[in-house]
Amino acid sequence: MQVEHISKEQVFADLDRCAASERTLAVVGSMNADYTVTTERLPGPGETVNAGPLTVLPGGKSGNQAATAARIGAKVHMLGAVGDDANADFLLGRLREAGVDVGDVLHVPGPSGTTVITVDSHGENTIVYSPGSNAKVSVEYVGGHKDVIAGAAVLGLCLESPMDTVIAAARIAHEAGVKVLVNDSPFVPELPADLVANSDILLVNEHEMSQLLGIDEPADGDWDAVDWEAIAERMRGFGYDQAVITLGGDGSVVIDHGVCHRVPPVKVRAVDTTGCGDSFMGTILAGLAAGLELVRAAHVAAYVAAYAATGYGAQASYGTADQVRALFS
Ligand SMILES: Nc1ncnc2c1ncn2[C@@H]1O[C@H](COP(=O)(O)OP(=O)(O)O)[C@@H](O)[C@H]1O
Numbered sequence: 001m002q003v004e005h006i007s008k009e010q011v012f013a014d015l016d017r018c019a020a021s022e023r024t025l026a027v028v029g030s031m032n033a034d035y036t037v038t039t040e041r042l043p044g045p046g047e048t049v050n051a052g053p054l055t056v057l058p059g060g061k062s063g064n065q066a067a068t069a070a071r072i073g074a075k076v077h078m079l080g081a082v083g084d085d086a087n088a089d090f091l092l093g094r095l096r097e098a099g100v101d102v103g104d105v106l107h108v109p110g111p112s113g114t115t116v117i118t119v120d121s122h123g124e125n126t127i128v129y130s131p132g133s134n135a136k137v138s139v140e141y142v143g144g145h146k147d148v149i150a151g152a153a154v155l156g157l158c159l160e161s162p163m164d165t166v167i168a169a170a171r172i173a174h175e176a177g178v179k180v181l182v183n184d185s186p187f188v189p190e191l192p193a194d195l196v197a198n199s200d201i202l203l204v205n206e207h208e209m210s211q212l213l214g215i216d217e218p219a220d221g222d223w224d225a226v227d228w229e230a231i232a233e234r235m236r237g238f239g240y241d242q243a244v245i246t247l248g249g250d251g252s253v254v255i256d257h258g259v260c261h262r263v264p265p266v267k268v269r270a271v272d273t274t275g276c277g278d279s280f281m282g283t284i285l286a287g288l289a290a291g292l293e294l295v296r297a298a299h300v301a302a303y304v305a306a307y308a309a310t311g312y313g314a315q316a317s318y319g320t321a322d323q324v325r326a327l328f329s
């Protein structure tokens with residue numbers, strides 16, 4: 001495993017490159033309004049429990065990825081769908097505030113995507129996802145926005161949209177020579193061959209990787225003792241020469257054509273790691289759009305995602321380049 005020493009100054013210079021780049025990144029996928037309540041303990045079937053005040057925050061993996069990239073200054077084009085409810089304005093308004101181009105987002109009848117989240121006093125949660133408008137991001141819709149996808153430097157995809165749509169978007173990008181980064185989340189154990197063939201880089205967290213490759217997570221949580229070269233070989237067999245595995249507070253590993261790079265975590269006082277994975281992915285997209293190598297983009301992402309761990313919520317916790325720089329200076 002390679003451990004490059006990339007200085008903070010270098011990372012900050014790379015962060016500036018993300019903001020300065022004229023090349024657009026496209027994200028096709030989900031936007032959700034996250035309804036969260038905190039309870040002493042999770043209710044059982046048929047049971048009613050009291051909760052603290054409801055919070056409604058903008059989320060959805062793709063929306064989050066777009067928001068974090070735009071916050072650090074990247075040019076971001078979001079493709080997806082909202083409903084005709086009040087959450088539509090809420091979601092688009094927050095993305096616009098972050099700097100995301102939402103001009104081509106589809107408006108459909110019915111509710112926008114929502115999640116209903118209950119968190120107990122131990123931080124354990126239950127999440128119920130109602131796709132709403134996210135289910136209506138169709139093959140026809142992405143086909144109608146070929147220009148946006150083909151004109152981007154890189155495309156980001158997650159699996160909160162219909163699989164046919166995800167594959168169609170990947171295919172459009174791939175045929176146009178646009179790099180495709182796929183986040184296998186929500187986790188699907190068998191990615192369709194068409195998706196693998198039309199994408200370049202896989203991004204998963206440690207649990208998703210373990211399930212995907214059928215390997216045991218190290219019992220002591222020591223990911224440095226794991227044979228990453230063997231994992232790189234397995235990933236290659238799976239169809240990816242390039243992959244990013246995030247390890248929560250332990251940082252990440254970047255696999256790039258057989259070479260494994262250890263990207264150390266950036267130490268912060270974490271208060272809520274919701275949306276850190278999306279912040280990491282969005283920043284990788286911004287880095288790739290700016291022409292950074294994958295591992296260099298991951299070093300930037302480690303800082304941006306660590307910043308996100310210091311605030312509550314997903315999009316609500318994402319920093320601008322100045323805020324990220326200020327926290328670590
Ligand atoms: N407690 C933390 N301190 C610093 N960085 C963190 C922390 N938690 C997450 N991160 C950063 O965010 C990235 C993604 O987090 P991770 O938990 O792996 O993703 P997911 O949210 O998909 O489970 C990590 O690789 C790391 O860089």
Ligand SMILES: [Mg+2]
Binds near residue numbers: 205247248
């Ligand atoms: Mg995690």
